[in-house]
Amino acid sequence: MAQYKDELDPITGRMELVEGDHVTFHDVTEAVARPIEVPSSRWWIAFIPSVMLLGVYLISIAYLLYMGTGIWGLNNPVAWGWAIVNFVFWVGIGHAGTLISAVLFLFRQKWRTSINRAAEAMTIFAVICALQFPTFHTGRPWFIYWPLPLPNQMEMWPNFRSPLLWDVFAVSTYFTVSLLFWYVGLIPDLATMRDRAKTPIRRFAYGLFSLGWRGSTRHWLNYEKAYMILAGLSTPLVLSVHTIVSFDFAASQLPGWHTTIFPPYFVAGAIFSGFAMVLTLLLPVRAWFKLEHIITVKHLENMAKIILLTGTMVGYAYAMEFFIAWYSGNPYESFAFQNRLFGDYWWAYWIMVSCNVISPQFFWFKRIRRSVVWLFILSIFVNIGMWFERFVITVTSLHRDFLPSSWDYYSPTVWDVSTLVGSFGLFFTLFCLFVRYLPTVAIGEVKSVMAIANPHYHGDSHGDSHGEQH
């Protein structure tokens, strides 16, 4: 696999993040901007099915608003069905974007620069999808503003001791901060698009949103500080968001939910699922937009390693839940976990374990970590597995609560399925529009991690960086 040979940076001695001989800054601009300016007709192949799925979503929601939440499969013990499952699933997907943009930034992981833009966009779209579900699960979404502390004629205030209310603040803050972070990162690249624009509409639109950015070093000084602070703020924020999401469960007293392992376990699972979704999205994007030299196999390999790590952490959490269920000697807790393994939903549990614990273990092999096909297949498995994890947590715990007389079996209706499938339409439509109109890769940031960007780099851009390599 000669094409996968990692080139070394002449200054740091580490591998080159942008592959190829004599890649100039202009080449990077061209590689990212050209697919936006001269769109490929293949884009429609992704966009049209996405919009059709979005139609499925809109129909599902319209019927839901007409009929009420009775069209879903909710019943009395399982009052939280797919709506909460989908909510947690989508919020979790978003977390990888923040991990890449913020946590890897603080750890000075320069390879993040080629994937952070798309991952942050994924975060925003995933959170938009997530917010749909609690909104419509309220049954009367036009009152969704009620959890906000607004003065009202009833002279009532929300209950700030409720984890559900914390969730309102956590997820809305997360969405706002992710959007701001993403936009701040976009400003210099929008200016690049503005300066390349050939049509008046493009010049106006990119010009408007690039705010007159002119790459001034006096601006970069404040800009980089803002970027670092946002990364520093986003890091505890992203951990808090899934922690608080897990409090929705852990602060209740239901066996299977009432555990202290939930916050770290949820965060690890969120990063695990999010990285899988980043791979699912970026593998086609890098192939279709010919960005293989910027989003290199080494980048994919790094992501596979994070999936392996977080997948193993999730597996450990599963094992630890069972250990504590046995070790605590609590009969309700033991029953809840026996019920997961062998109860009515045994199949969901075993799908979850196969996808989340077994499938990432393939990433111990370098050949698999570097194979695009394997990565894509395994990323889909992880996505499926993490959806089932939330299903298992929600449904197996609820359907067998303390009182056997209230036990029931929960099954989704066609509307549950169409809303979930449709939400993927919303997600993919937004992502398609993103790759169509905005730079998919952070152009400026990628340039800044190239060897020629270093002020200590000797020679001009046609230097001897590739020494003995042919």
Added chain:
Amino acid sequence: MSKPIKKKTYGLLAEYDTARAVYHACEQVRDAGYKVWDSHTPFAVHNLDKAMGLGPSVLPWIVFAMGMTGASLAMLLQWWTSTVDYPIIIAGKPYFSWQAFVPVTFELGVLFASFGAVFGMLGLNRLPMWYHSLFNSERFLRHTDDKFFIAIEARDPKYDPQKTRELLERTGALHIEEVED
């Protein structure tokens, strides 16, 4: 040369090819004692602010003030609604059960701090500013692609059309032009 011509000059714009070239050029302009000048690069060149002799950004103070404001307001809101305006016993907890108020306090602190970071950054940079004299230069368009620029403004007390141009020539500029205001 008080007001001989109607066309006002913004300053001189020098173009460079590499990050290394603009870095050393900035050091020379800094050492020549110019104050009202700037460099323009497609990405944040590492330590170029130091080569220009710029001080640290004041942004962290804005962010800190905003973050503290957000967190304090959140705690105040929760205290006031739970103890003064709508006291109600929930789960046998005290009215002011501050432990339960930590998550919202944290979230609003982060939210306000982020607003401070983004809008503080834009404010300090005086953005948005959709018109700027430098955009009059055709070559300047490549500052977002692969070229590096230094712009010395005519407002600078040391500015002299001839001497400043000579200085920029000595720094190894590939191209120098006068930009209209």
